[in-house]
Amino acid sequence: MQPSTTSELDTRQWAMFLHLSLLAGLLVPGAGFILPIVLWQVKKNELPGIDAHGKVVANWLISALIYGVICGMLSFVLIGIPLLMILGLLALIFPIIGAIKANDGVLWNYPLTYRFFA
Numbered sequence: 001m002q003p004s005t006t007s008e009l010d011t012r013q014w015a016m017f018l019h020l021s022l023l024a025g026l027l028v029p030g031a032g033f034i035l036p037i038v039l040w041q042v043k044k045n046e047l048p049g050i051d052a053h054g055k056v057v058a059n060w061l062i063s064a065l066i067y068g069v070i071c072g073m074l075s076f077v078l079i080g081i082p083l084l085m086i087l088g089l090l091a092l093i094f095p096i097i098g099a100i101k102a103n104d105g106v107l108w109n110y111p112l113t114y115r116f117f118a
Contacts (some may be wrong), residue, residue: 004075013050014039015102022060022095027054031073052107055117056098059112064091066111 018039025032040054046079067087074080094110 004071008049011047012103012105013049013051014050014117016099018050018057019045019095019098019102022057023056023092036061041072053098056107056109057095059113059116062093062116063110063113066114 021035021039022032024035036054036057040050040057044051044054064087068084071080071083071087074083090112098108098110106110
């Protein structure tokens, strides 16, 4: 499927960057939380298609944070340690899949995510 306008191309590209920005925390601590929110807020008025991707990413950030706190508490009974490893793996895989789908023009809702922003 061919994108029809340069605006659609820009939306796809920035949506891909938005999803991949979740991985910025691997390089700079805290950047994986701040950069996606900043990108979303800066680009959502310029490119309306970004707003939906920003909500998906923000929902995942909040959900992953909640899961991390729960897994951290469960670490005292040892079940939380493998759950934290699984959460870390999902935090690496989901943004990559989301970026690939966004580049194809598809809005992909991350599994296991609570919808705080509809």
